[in-house]
Amino acid sequence: MRTVRRTISLSARHISVCVVGAGGAGLISTHELNKEGHSVTCLESEKDIGGTWDYQTNTRSSMYPSLRTNLPRNLMAYQCFPFGPNYTGDMRRYPGHAEIHGYLKAFAEEKKVEVKFDSPVENIEKVEGKWEVRYRGGNDKFDAIVIANGHYETKHVPDFTGHFDGKILHSHDYKSPKDFAGKRVIFLGSA
Ligand SMILES: Cc1cc2nc3c(=O)[nH]c(=O)nc-3n(C[C@H](O)[C@H](O)[C@H](O)COP(=O)(O)OP(=O)(O)OC[C@H]3O[C@@H](n4cnc5c(N)ncnc54)[C@H](O)[C@@H]3O)c2cc1C
Numbered sequence: 220m221r222t223v224r225r226t227i228s229l230s231a232r233h234i235s236v237c238v239v240g241a242g243g244a245g246l247i248s249t250h251e252l253n254k255e256g257h258s259v260t261c262l263e264s265e266k267d268i269g270g271t272w273d274y275q276t277n278t279r280s281s282m283y284p285s286l287r288t289n290l291p292r293n294l295m296a297y298q299c300f301p302f303g304p305n306y307t308g309d310m311r312r313y314p315g316h317a318e319i320h321g322y323l324k325a326f327a328e329e330k331k332v333e334v335k336f337d338s339p340v341e342n343i344e345k346v347e348g349k350w351e352v353r354y355r356g357g358n359d360k361f362d363a364i365v366i367a368n369g370h371y372e373t374k375h376v377p378d379f380t381g382h383f384d385g386k387i388l389h390s391h392d393y394k395s396p397k398d399f400a401g402k403r404v405i406f407l408g409s410a
Contacts (some may be wrong), residue, residue, distance in 0.1 A: 233257050234362035237352050239343075241334040242270020243323060245367035247297055250330045252365075260361070261332065262354050264339030268327050270369050272320040279372040281391045286316045295319070300326045340368075 233256050238249045241263035249261040265277045274282040288295060291312045296302035304310050306321025327334070335354075342353040349360040374391035386398065390408075 235360075236260070236363045236365060237262060237340075237350065237359070237361040238365040238367055239340045239352075240270060240367035240369060241265075241268040241327075241332075241336075242367060242369050243272070244369075245270070245365070246323060246327055246332050246334075248365045248367055249332050249334075250299075250326075253330075253332070260359065261334045262338040262340055262352070263334050263336050264355075266336050268332075268334055269320045269323045271371060272316055272323060274316050274320065281371045281374075282316050283394045285395075287311070288313050288315075288319065292318070292322075296322070297326060300329065 235258045236252050238245050238252070238259060238261040241249075241261050245261055245263070246268060249259050252259045265273060267273050267276050270277065271280050271282060274280060274284075292302040292314055293312075302322055303325075306325055307317045309315050309318040311318075326332070338354045338356055340352055340354045342351075343364060344351055346360070349362065350364050351358065351360050352364070371391070374389045376389055385402075388398075
């Protein structure tokens with residue numbers, strides 16, 4: 220029997236897509252879908268792009284002031300947009316968080332990635348073959364959805380048996396080593 224292989228290509232027809240979130244994943248998804256000629260709406264709940272790296276305005280980010288990347292900048296870059304040496308004056312190979320935010324902003328500007336800010340998505344459901352998206356300030360229908368809402372803004376605190384009198388802090392809430400000066404500290408988890 221002959222097998223006929225069929226490749227379904229998104230570019231074969233142009234569709235409407237809603238991208239939820241304008242962090243690193245939402246920005247590149249929006250750009251790539253735009254490039255293919257689709258009609259793309261990127262909805263972001265905050266007032267700026269960058270998600271995790273938007274330390275200034277995104278109060279849900281797990282970022283902390285002294286964070287430097289754990290990857291060199293050239294490995295973190297999008298393939299279509301090299302990570303130049305300087306967006307904020309931080310030229311280190313493993314830069315601080317502001318430099319990543321600067322890079323993402325430069326990418327969005329250069330590639331003309333449009334984002335609707337202050338638009339948290341509240342509900343998505345399928346109605347008569349289309350995805351109906353309700354967000355603050357609007358309600359629209361789309362052929363497809365990209366969920367790029369990130370993974371790190373909600374902390375998971377495991378249950379412990381026993382009792383501990385000292386300070387317990389989840390890494391999401393960590394901002395400074397000041398409170399731990401002179402103390403014996405144990406870290407649970409090592410990502
Ligand atoms: C402290 C920390 C350090 C890290 N360091 C590195 C590193 O050095 N190198 C590295 O490669 N990766 C690092 N990461 C991983 C980091 O998560 C990724 O680099 C990247 O930021 C993930 O992008 P994202 O777009 O998936 O999610 P996010 O950056 O979280 O973006 C998600 C976006 O979705 C928005 N959103 C969420 N819900 C809704 C909604 N309902 N409606 C509309 N918008 C919504 C959010 O506001 C946010 O802007 C680090 C992560 C953390 C937490």
